Amino acid sequence: MSAATITPDLIAQHQLTPDEYQKIVDILGREPSYTELGIFSVMWSEHCSYKSSRIHLKKLPTRGKLVVQGPGENAGIIDIGGGYVIAFKIESHNHPSFIEPFQGAATGVGGILRDIFTMGARPIAVMDSLRFGRLDDPATGARNRRILGGVVSGIAHYGNCFGVPTVGGECIFESCYDGNPLVNVFALGVCRKEDVFYAKAAGIGNPVIYVGARTGRDGIHGASMASAEFTEESKQKRPNVQVGDPFLEKLLLEACLEAMQTGAIVGIQDMGAAGLTCSTCEMGSRGGVGIEIELDRVPQRETGMTPYEIMLSESQERMLLVADKGREEEVFRVFRKWGLDAVEIGSVTGDGKLRVKQHGRVVAEIPNRELADEAPLYNRPHSQSLRRAPLEAPSLPSPNIEPALPALLTSGDLCSKRWIWEQYDYQVRTNTVAGPGADAAIIRIKETGTSVAMSLDGNGRYCYLSPREGARLAVAESCRNLSTVGAQPMAATNCLNFGNPERPEIMAQLVEAIEGMGEACRFFDTPITGGNVSLYNETLGEGIYPTPVIGIVGLLPTVPPAGAVFRNPGRSVILLGGVGSCDETRFGGTQYAKVILKQLWGLPPALYMDQEKRVESAIREIVRDGLAESAHDLSDGGLAVALAECAFGSVGARIDLDSDLRPDLLLFHEGPSRVLISTSSPEKIAVIAAKHGIDAPVVGVTIEKEIAISRRGTMLGRWEIAALRAHYEQALESHVR
Amino acid sequence: MKFGVIVFPGSNCDHDAFYATSHAISQQAEYIWHDSATLGDVDAVILPGGFAYGDYLRCGAIAKFSRVMKAVRNFAAEGGPVLGVCNGFQILVEAGMLPGALIRNRGLKFICREVGLRAGTTDSPFTCAAHKDRVYRMPIAHGEGCYFAEDRTLDELEAEDRIAFRYVDNPNGSLRDIAGVLSRERNVMGMMPHPERAAEVLMGSSDGLVVFQSLLSVAVRA
Numbered sequence: 001m002s003a004a005t006i007t008p009d010l011i012a013q014h015q016l017t018p019d020e021y022q023k024i025v026d027i028l029g030r031e032p033s034y035t036e037l038g039i040f041s042v043m044w045s046e047h048c049s050y051k052s053s054r055i056h057l058k059k060l061p062t063r064g065k066l067v068v069q070g071p072g073e074n075a076g077i078i079d080i081g082g083g084y085v086i087a088f089k090i091e092s093h094n095h096p097s098f099i100e101p102f103q104g105a106a107t108g109v110g111g112i113l114r115d116i117f118t119m120g121a122r123p124i125a126v127m128d129s130l131r132f133g134r135l136d137d138p139a140t141g142a143r144n145r146r147i148l149g150g151v152v153s154g155i156a157h158y159g160n161c162f163g164v165p166t167v168g169g170e171c172i173f174e175s176c177y178d179g180n181p182l183v184n185v186f187a188l189g190v191c192r193k194e195d196v197f198y199a200k201a202a203g204i205g206n207p208v209i210y211v212g213a214r215t216g217r218d219g220i221h222g223a224s225m226a227s228a229e230f231t232e233e234s235k236q237k238r239p240n241v242q243v244g245d246p247f248l249e250k251l252l253l254e255a256c257l258e259a260m261q262t263g264a265i266v267g268i269q270d271m272g273a274a275g276l277t278c279s280t281c282e283m284g285s286r287g288g289v290g291i292e293i294e295l296d297r298v299p300q301r302e303t304g305m306t307p308y309e310i311m312l313s314e315s316q317e318r319m320l321l322v323a324d325k326g327r328e329e330e331v332f333r334v335f336r337k338w339g340l341d342a343v344e345i346g347s348v349t350g351d352g353k354l355r356v357k358q359h360g361r362v363v364a365e366i367p368n369r370e371l372a373d374e375a376p377l378y379n380r381p382h383s384q385s386l387r388r389a390p391l392e393a394p395s396l397p398s399p400n401i402e403p404a405l406p407a408l409l410t411s412g413d414l415c416s417k418r419w420i421w422e423q424y425d426y427q428v429r430t431n432t433v434a435g436p437g438a439d440a441a442i443i444r445i446k447e448t449g450t451s452v453a454m455s456l457d458g459n460g461r462y463c464y465l466s467p468r469e470g471a472r473l474a475v476a477e478s479c480r481n482l483s484t485v486g487a488q489p490m491a492a493t494n495c496l497n498f499g500n501p502e503r504p505e506i507m508a509q510l511v512e513a514i515e516g517m518g519e520a521c522r523f524f525d526t527p528i529t530g531g532n533v534s535l536y537n538e539t540l541g542e543g544i545y546p547t548p549v550i551g552i553v554g555l556l557p558t559v560p561p562a563g564a565v566f567r568n569p570g571r572s573v574i575l576l577g578g579v580g581s582c583d584e585t586r587f588g589g590t591q592y593a594k595v596i597l598k599q600l601w602g603l604p605p606a607l608y609m610d611q612e613k614r615v616e617s618a619i620r621e622i623v624r625d626g627l628a629e630s631a632h633d634l635s636d637g638g639l640a641v642a643l644a645e646c647a648f649g650s651v652g653a654r655i656d657l658d659s660d661l662r663p664d665l666l667l668f669h670e671g672p673s674r675v676l677i678s679t680s681s682p683e684k685i686a687v688i689a690a691k692h693g694i695d696a697p698v699v700g701v702t703i704e705k706e707i708a709i710s711r712r713g714t715m716l717g718r719w720e721i722a723a724l725r726a727h728y729e730q731a732l733e734s735h736v737r
Numbered sequence: 738m739k740f741g742v743i744v745f746p747g748s749n750c751d752h753d754a755f756y757a758t759s760h761a762i763s764q765q766a767e768y769i770w771h772d773s774a775t776l777g778d779v780d781a782v783i784l785p786g787g788f789a790y791g792d793y794l795r796c797g798a799i800a801k802f803s804r805v806m807k808a809v810r811n812f813a814a815e816g817g818p819v820l821g822v823c824n825g826f827q828i829l830v831e832a833g834m835l836p837g838a839l840i841r842n843r844g845l846k847f848i849c850r851e852v853g854l855r856a857g858t859t860d861s862p863f864t865c866a867a868h869k870d871r872v873y874r875m876p877i878a879h880g881e882g883c884y885f886a887e888d889r890t891l892d893e894l895e896a897e898d899r900i901a902f903r904y905v906d907n908p909n910g911s912l913r914d915i916a917g918v919l920s921r922e923r924n925v926m927g928m929m930p931h932p933e934r935a936a937e938v939l940m941g942s943s944d945g946l947v948v949f950q951s952l953l954s955v956a957v958r959a
Contacts, residue, residue: 427931429752444939
């Protein structure tokens with residue numbers, strides 16, 4: 001091994017602390033080579049090692065009777081019956097998407113798709129949780145619009161070409177995401193239970209095979225980039241962002257699934273963050289074996305690449321697999337058919353080490369387990385969660401209800417996202433029973449005759465006011481979304497987007513959000529089977545709101561969905577869960593406070609998990625019994641916004657509310673555990689609601705063309721649907737221009 | 738009746754075409770690999786949607802050179818019905834089996850949306866079961882679906898009654914609202930909307946079945 005001079009500067013450039021460096025020296029029993037230093041730096045980066053979050057992640061529930069595979073693999077897996085399983089996971093691609101929005105988002109989609117099919121599952125759905133800075137900000141609006149446009153086209157480019165439907169998600173705008181957009185991508189795939197593959201090397205002497213794209217210099221140190229704050233120099237990191245080729249990934253998908261069918265593959269892992277380094281040492285570590293590779297055999301698209309560059313490249317669309325010795329040809333034949341490179345680059349050894357050679361000389365030799373699993377763990381100090389918002393409500397001006405509703409419906413967070421999702425192919429594979437715009441997306445599983453529902457939810461504003469309560473609310477909302485379409489929530493995946501964990505007030509946000517999420521996931525019986533943590537979402541010292549995003553999947557029978565929209569006039573309108581209650585403190589995180597009052601204060605809406613669970617049980621029963629002609633849950637914007645959304649099919653409602661709340665609180669508070677239903681069987685619904693111990697007042701009746709809301713006979717507001725819908729539908733497109 | 742679904746590297750609606758023909762109308766279906774020199778004993782050929790060979794050049798520009806296209810050409814020359822959907826339409830145009838070109842959508846963006854269509858003619862094996870006064874709901878999903886041809890060609894298509902489908906509300910700037918066209922011999926049709934995605938009520942519409950049922954009724958009569 002070449003003796004490189006490892007200086008303190010070089011160590012710092014690799015974002016390793018002196019203590020971490022000493023640990024490396026202790027593990028190796030010597031100074032590392034330059035290549036070894038690079039390998040340790042990516043494996044021990046925050047992005048790959050979860051060194052700040054891991055001890056807290058252990059607080060999350062991960063087991064359940066349907067869970068086949070929990071955290072630690074490329075994706076979580078749950079049993080959906082009929083001999084089939086689904087694999088699903090969410091990942092962030094925040095940092096690359098800021099530096100190069102189109103490729104950053106595109107490769108985010110590519111990365112999560114590989115995580116799914118590396119487990120043997122064919123991807124059948126993608127969803128995206130997106131957050132950007134405000135589009136109308138005088139200083140940053142132009143850049144934010146460019147990032148939004150780039151991210152959306154990048155997702156469309158990759159997903160549409162690959163042939164996976166993008167069926168839902170969320171898109172939120174806040175100033176705190178100005179320098180730090182969030183791009184979280186969720187993917188879900190299906191396979192037979194006995195066809196699941198794991199990323200585990202086994203069988204001493206078995207060949208290690210590299211397949212897919214050639215290795216270039218792109219994406220070197222991407223994982224470390226995602227583990228640091230942004231500064232003015234970050235734009236120079238553009239070469240760190242990888243370039244995606246969805247066509248190649250599509251070929252890789254088909255070839256991998258076909259090769260798996262040969263029975264000659266022992267284990268397989270994609271090359272994502274930290275590329276060849278991560279895939280070799282993790283597969284070796286999981287199998288308790290060593291892996292030896294010769295870099296001269298790695299397909300390369302550039303000449304003169306150093307071992308350091310080859311090991312750290314994050315070139316996309318590559319996989320590493322271990323095959324049964326003697327059956328390599330069966331694997332090669334499949335990849336040849338699909339026109340892909342497949343090359344034996346090494347073999348499994350018995351010494352537990354990752355040994356990397358170039359021109360026959362050893363350039364790195366590191367114990368796999370220490371490299372992959374023994375990164376330093378930090379119990380970072382955490383104090384009080386950062387919050388600059390006051391607890392006290394300001395004195396609220398007297399409300400002007402009628403103009404407030406169209407103002408909310410044209411705001412970035414609440415307006416129609418059609419401009420975004422029409423750019424996505426949300427139907428390919430002909431399984432989309434309910435797509436974008438529905439409370440939860442529904443994908444039928446052709447193989448089993450059942451369907452899977454899924455929803456992605458996060459709420460940075462709530463979490464900023466209280467990370468613990470906000471995280472619980474996100475889980476509750478996601479479960480409610482599933483229940484509203486008749487699905488039983490089964491399991492979850494999470495993406496934790498936070499600022500710099502080395503600041504105790506940020507670390508506190510992370511700890512509290514994880515604990516809140518854990519409490520709610522335990523309560524709703526939705527174990528977390530995997531996910532991703534994205535820290536250092538800060539630019540020039542300004543952090544994002546704490547933004548945990550949860551993706552929950554559920555099962556339901558395959559039937560035509562009721563949908564959210566009122567279909568016929570003359571139906572009873574029921575507010576399952578009742579009008580709820582809210583005080584001024586709990587009003588400070590609402591969209592009304594944001595859009596109309598332009599303030600943020602107090603606490604998030606109050607969640608009573610027991611009440612939430614009863615409402616969810618009731619709505620599932622109502623929907624499954626076919627008693628709801630439409631069902632839509634209340635969330636951002638509260639009752640008035642939900643009612644408007646129900647009316648966009650052009651059937652509206654006249655409702656009268658029995659409540660003492662101030663009109664602005666009554667119409668726009670965001671108390672959870674509520675669902676709006678239209679029905680021709682109100683008596684049957686009353687029976688079900690009573691059985692579950694919840695209120696279900698009939699608040700009105702559906703009518704043609706307009707919405708009218710009164711309180712105890714006094715009119716609060718009337719709106720013509722056509723005008724409201726025009727505002728709602730055109731808003732985003734006009735913001736983007 | 739037996740449908741052959743061509744699979745190019747990058748085709749991604751091949752499974753959907755297979756499913757629609759084998760499940761929705763309960764006929765036989767089989768995949769035909771792009772490298773195949775023959776089509777076997779199929780009664781009709783479908784070129785499915787997707788991004789054949791990645792479509793990094795013009796859409797369909799590389800697919801037209803694949804080996805299977807020679808067999809498809811011969812099949813069509815012998816009168817066999819050939820249906821190109823979306824990317825399949827683009828390939829048929831690039832291969833010169835249909836006139837015109839498909840260029841970037843007027844709005845420059847990919848559009849996935851259900852649209853209304855009217856059959857321009859019922860005199861074809863793909864539309865003979867259609868009613869000219871009915872609006873058929875089918876989805877589109879494309880970035881390059883704007884149908885373009887010289888006026889002379891468009892006049893000729895109209896004079897020869899070769900416009901298979903027209904958009905009710907033109908989504909992409911296609912000239913004369915054209916969504917699908919027929920070859921001169923009327924046995925080759927390309928259309929941008931996806932009939933195979935509108936083959937079950939569960940998917941939101943079963944109006945796309947009209948294309949497959951037309952083919953079936955011709956096959957039964959033959």
